[in-house]
Amino acid sequence: MKKYLPVIGLLGLVKLSIHWFGNQNYGFHRDELLHLSVSEHLAWGYFEFPPFIAWIGKLSYLLFDYSL
DSSP, rough: OTTTTTHHHHHHHHHHHHHHHHHTTTTOEEEEEEEHHHHTTOOOSSSSSHHHHHHHHHHHHHHHHHHO
């Protein structure tokens, strides 16, 4: 297993770099927009998802604003 670890790490970095450089032209997905919209009106629960998602959306807004 130890002899394959560098190969696995290299393949992981290649996959990460493909996603990193390949997804730069995409904007928000509609589910992401829903979660960010709900994070502006926090409540104890929502019909579609638990409240933790809205809290994480609020935290990401406070830290990073609405930028990609």
